Amino acid sequence: xxxxxxxxxxxxxxxxxxxxxxxxxxxxxxxxxxxxxxxxxxxxxxxxxxxxxxxxxxxxxxxxxxxxxxxxxxxxxxxxxxxxxxxxxxxxxxxxxxxxxxxxxxxxxxxxxxxxxxxxxxxxxxxxxxxxxxxxxxxxxxxxxxxxxxxxxxxxxxxxxxxxxxxxxxxxxxxxxxxxxxxxxxxxxxxxxxxxxxxxxxxxxxxxxxxxxxxxxxxxxxxxxxxxxxxxxxxxxxxxxxxxxxxxxxxxxxxxxxxxxxxxxxxxxxxxxxxxxxxxxxxxxxxxxxxxxxxxxxxxxxxxxxxxxxx
Amino acid sequence: xxxxxxxxxxxxxxxxxxxxxxxxxxxxxxxxxxxxxxxxxxxxxxxxxxxxxxxxxxxxxxxxxxxxxxxxxxxxxxxxxxxxxxxxxxxxxxxxxxxxxxxxxxxxxxxxxxxxxxxxxxxxxxxxxxxxxxxxxxxxxxxxxxxxxxxxxxxxxxxxxxxxxxxxxxxxxxxxxxxxxxxxxxxxxxxxxxxxxxxxxxxxxxxxxxxxxxxxxxxxxxxxxxxxxxxxxxxxxxxxxxxxxxxxxxxxxxxxxxxxxxxxxxxxxxxxxxxxxxxxxxxxxxxxxxxx
Numbered sequence: 001x002x003x004x005x006x007x008x009x010x011x012x013x014x015x016x017x018x019x020x021x022x023x024x025x026x027x028x029x030x031x032x033x034x035x036x037x038x039x040x041x042x043x044x045x046x047x048x049x050x051x052x053x054x055x056x057x058x059x060x061x062x063x064x065x066x067x068x069x070x071x072x073x074x075x076x077x078x079x080x081x082x083x084x085x086x087x088x089x090x091x092x093x094x095x096x097x098x099x100x101x102x103x104x105x106x107x108x109x110x111x112x113x114x115x116x117x118x119x120x121x122x123x124x125x126x127x128x129x130x131x132x133x134x135x136x137x138x139x140x141x142x143x144x145x146x147x148x149x150x151x152x153x154x155x156x157x158x159x160x161x162x163x164x165x166x167x168x169x170x171x172x173x174x175x176x177x178x179x180x181x182x183x184x185x186x187x188x189x190x191x192x193x194x195x196x197x198x199x200x201x202x203x204x205x206x207x208x209x210x211x212x213x214x215x216x217x218x219x220x221x222x223x224x225x226x227x228x229x230x231x232x233x234x235x236x237x238x239x240x241x242x243x244x245x246x247x248x249x250x251x252x253x254x255x256x257x258x259x260x261x262x263x264x265x266x267x268x269x270x271x272x273x274x275x276x277x278x279x280x281x282x283x284x285x286x287x288x289x290x291x292x293x294x295x296x297x298x299x300x301x302x303x304x305x306x307x308x309x310x311x
Numbered sequence: 312x313x314x315x316x317x318x319x320x321x322x323x324x325x326x327x328x329x330x331x332x333x334x335x336x337x338x339x340x341x342x343x344x345x346x347x348x349x350x351x352x353x354x355x356x357x358x359x360x361x362x363x364x365x366x367x368x369x370x371x372x373x374x375x376x377x378x379x380x381x382x383x384x385x386x387x388x389x390x391x392x393x394x395x396x397x398x399x400x401x402x403x404x405x406x407x408x409x410x411x412x413x414x415x416x417x418x419x420x421x422x423x424x425x426x427x428x429x430x431x432x433x434x435x436x437x438x439x440x441x442x443x444x445x446x447x448x449x450x451x452x453x454x455x456x457x458x459x460x461x462x463x464x465x466x467x468x469x470x471x472x473x474x475x476x477x478x479x480x481x482x483x484x485x486x487x488x489x490x491x492x493x494x495x496x497x498x499x500x501x502x503x504x505x506x507x508x509x510x511x512x513x514x515x516x517x518x519x520x521x522x523x524x525x526x527x528x529x530x531x532x533x534x535x536x537x538x539x540x541x542x543x544x545x546x547x548x549x550x551x552x553x554x555x556x557x558x559x560x561x562x563x564x565x566x567x568x569x570x571x572x573x574x575x576x577x578x579x580x581x582x583x584x585x586x587x588x589x590x591x592x593x594x595x596x597x598x599x600x601x602x603x
Contacts, residue, residue, distance in 0.1 A: 003411050007404060008397065098395045102448075105361055105389035106412035106455065109381050311364040 001108055005116040009090035009124075016083050016128050023076070024135060031139040034066055038142035047145045059146055070143055074153035076136055080162050081194040083128045084169025084295075085187050087121045092177035092186060095310060114303045121170060122299065129166040133158060148229020148277050152202045155231075159284040164291030169194040171298030178302045178310070201287065207233055209286045212273050219268045230274040239268045312375060314339045314459050314491040315360050319369035322355045329355040333369070335510055335520045337493055339458075342485060344502040344523075345495040346585055347512035353495035354392055356512065357463045360493075361389045374459060385415055388457035388490075392464045394448035398437035402430050402447055409451045421454035428480065442473030446480065453484045460484075462494040466501075478505050499582045509581070511588045518588050523581060530584050533561040533574040543571070551587040562587045 006013075038044070041062055046055035094100050103113055136157045140149075149158055156162075173190030180186045212233055215224045219237060238244055275283065315337040322330045330352035337343050345353050358364045359371050362378035376383045396405055402425065410416045425432065428446050436444060445465060452460055465481075466474040482505055485492055496502060502509075509526055511519040519526065530550070533543065537559045540552050548564040562579060563569070569576060 001412065004408050007400065007408075011399070094397075097398070098391065098393070099397050101363060101389070101391040102395045102397070102451070103408075103412065104363065105384075105387070105391070105452075106409065107385035107414055108412050109384065311358055 001112055001116045002120075004103070005120045008094065008117070009087070009120060012086050012089050013124050015086050016124065019079070019082070019086075020128060020131050020135070023079075023132070027073075027135050027139045030069060034069070034139065034142055037062060037065065038145075043142065043146065062142075063146070066143075070140070073136065073140065073157075076132070077153070077156040077198070078195070079132055080129060080165035081169040081191055081198070083132070084125055084166045084171075084194065085173050085191045087125050087128075088170050088173035088177060088190065089183065089187060091117055091121070091174060091306075092183035095178065095181060095306070096183045100306075100310070110307050114306060118174070118299055118303055121174075122167065122296075125166040125170050126163060129163040133160075133162045149280060150229060150231035150275060150277055152206075155206075155280070155283070156198075156202065159280065160288040161284055161291065164288035164295065165194075165198065167295035167299075168197070168291040169295070171295035171302070175298040175302040175305075178305050206283065206287065207231075207275070209283055210275065210279055212275050212279075214271070214273050216269050216271050219270050223270070223272070226276040226278070227272060227274060229277040230272075231279075232272055232274040235270065235272040235274075237268055237270055242269070312339055313337060313372075314341070315371065315373050315493065317356075317359075317369065317371045320356070320359060320366055320371050321368035322352075322359060322364060323367040328367075330359070330512075331368075331516055333512075333517045335517050337491070337508065337510070339374075339491050340489070341508040341522075342492045342506045343494075343508035343510060344506040345493055345510045345512065346499060346502070346589075347495075347497065348589055349497055351497075351512040351514065352516075353497075353512055354463050357389070357461050357493070357495060361387060361461055385413060385455070386458045388452035388455050388460040390445075390448045390452045390460075390462040390465055393468060394444050394465070396436045396444060396448055396451075399435060401433050401435050402439070403432040405436060405447055405451060406432075406454070409454055413455045415456045417454045417456050420456075421450055424450045424453070424480070440473075441468050442470070442476065445469060445473070445477050449477065449481060449484070453488070453490075456488065457490065459491045459493070462492070464495055464497070466496065466498065474501065481505065499585045503581045509585075511585060513589050526584060527579070527581055529564055530579050531563055531565050531569055532577040532579045532583075533563060533569065533571075534577065535559055535574040538573075543569075543574070550584075 041058045043055075043058060043062055046052075046059050094103075100113075104110055140154065140158070144154065144158075147154075149155060156165075169190065172193055173187050176190045176193070177183055177186035180189075213226060213230075215227060217223055236244060313336045315335070317333050317335050320330060320333040321328060333352070333356065345356065347353050355364070359366055360373050360378055362383070365379070371378060373383060374386055397408070400408065406418075406421050406425070409421065410418055425447075428443075428450075430439075430443055430447060430450075436447065439447065445468075449462075449465070452462075462481075466477055469477060478501060481492070481494075484490065494506070503523060507523055509519070509521065509523050510517060535558070537554055537557050540549050540559070540561055543549060543561060543563060547566050547569065549561055550564060551562040553560040561574075562584070
């Protein structure tokens with residue numbers, strides 16, 4: 001059955017491989033470029049909490065130069081959904097064309113057919129997610145050393161969450177497809193659903209997965225070390241008595257603690273609520289478990305549905 | 312033992328019964344035609360027998376086992392409607408699928424058939440003609456070496472020449488391997504040449520089942536002066552009656568001999584019997600009346 005399962009989805013596997021290969025063709029040269037610019041600017045010495053003036057200048061120069069590329073890379077967060085959608089297609093197309101009736105009337109059980117087909121799709125999803133994470137993580141290493149990886153656009157495409165996202169998209173598309181029994185619209189709805197859930201997590205859910213830290217420090221003094229490269233949820237200044245002071249909106253949000261807020265009240269305090277960089281792996285773990293778990297549960301339910309309900 | 316035996320078998324989709332109260336026996340070693348108009352429940356009956364769907368009512372046993380029994384999988388071959396095959400597979404890959412998924416696969420038989428039928432091994436299934444596709448599907452089902460082979464409308468999509476070739480190669484397979492075969496069709500022509508048993512399904516029910524020679528021998532066409540059929544109906548089952556101004560024609564299933572000097576007896580062929588059961592015959596007098 002493994003040969004049959006592979007033969008039935010090798011076209012989709014080739015599409016995914018081609019997507020990743022195309023990505024590698026773009027990322028490898030530009031990534032080498034970024035890395036050599038990082039080395040040429042001696043930016044490795046500028047990653048501390050309090051960079052020197054010359055460092056600050058070199059870092060700004062580097063970031064301005066590669067800002068556009070970094071923004072494009074952020075779009076790769078759609079790729080896990082696309083991979084999951086493509087890998088869900090073979091089963092749905094088979095059910096739409098009725099070819100499962102050929103396979104099921106050979107000498108193998110439906111259970112074995114389903115386990116092989118969905119197992120191969122899930123394995124391909126894991127491999128693709130792994131390659132994607134390795135590529136993007138390597139490419140973005142210089143940026144991460146300067147800016148950390150707690151920002152949504154970075155967090156979403158590093159670590160283990162990509163694996164969870166891919167399995168989630170695979171499970172969602174498969175489930176919608178076996179219930180609806182129309183492959184193409186189901187895949188489109190599945191992808192849209194994946195995107196909607198991802199936006200919900202980025203904007204609302206993720207920050208509540210762990211309780212954030214709170215810190216207060218003298219406005220003319222340094223921010224606490226744990227705030228470096230942190231994901232700042234709220235930041236506001238107060239006067240000496242703790243009354244909220246008027247502040248610039250640009251100081252209230254942002255990926256990092258703002259160090260040059262114009263309305264910084266002299267003699268007052270800064271307050272921040274944030275997820276420190278040390279929350280990266282715990283947050284990754286929780287989110288991976290949620291997406292991966294729900295994705296696998298949807299796959300299992302889709303398999304049960306096909307086993308019991310499809311003729 | 313029966314190849315297939317059903318007891319009050321029924322299948323409902325929503326509120327509509329696709330098959331209802333179906334009780335039939337198909338003996339082992341027979342070649343049985345399952346005949347009925349489109350929508351009569353033929354596909355449903357076959358899919359129930361091969362375990363693709365589950366019954367809403369009643370029971371079906373196949374070779375003495377429940378259709379979903381894993382032990383049955385290797386013993387029953389199936390060719391579905393429109394010959395479902397993977398369109399992107401080549402013929403050779405389709406045979407490889409059969410080899411990989413069937414422990415009892417007869418590769419020599421499969422390749423011998425493909426060669427004899429001149430099927431191009433390296434062409435994808437999607438680029439074959441309808442007749443060639445049907446032959447590939449039959450080859451996979453036969454090389455599996457099943458004891459029972461079910462075919463759902465195997466010739467419906469074929470032109471008359473391909474239909475004849477398909478049925479010929481099916482008969483060859485039957486004579487070589489001693490298969491029990493059930494094939495459904497809404498086309499009656501040619502079936503008599505191939506089949507020895509008949510099951511007629513109409514409006515989701517089994518109307519008639521038995522050996523074809525007994526069926527043909529048991530039916531008579533009676534013609535006589537115009538009259539009502541009540542006297543005959545007391546003795547025999549009147550399947551269809553037709554009246555013209557002066558003459559009445561009855562198709563009856565005779566219970567014993569028909570002794571009646573008023574009627575002239577004729578033999579009927581299978582096609583006419585089947586059509587009568589399917590109700591096509593009943594609408595003919597109306598058509599004639601309209602024509603006049």
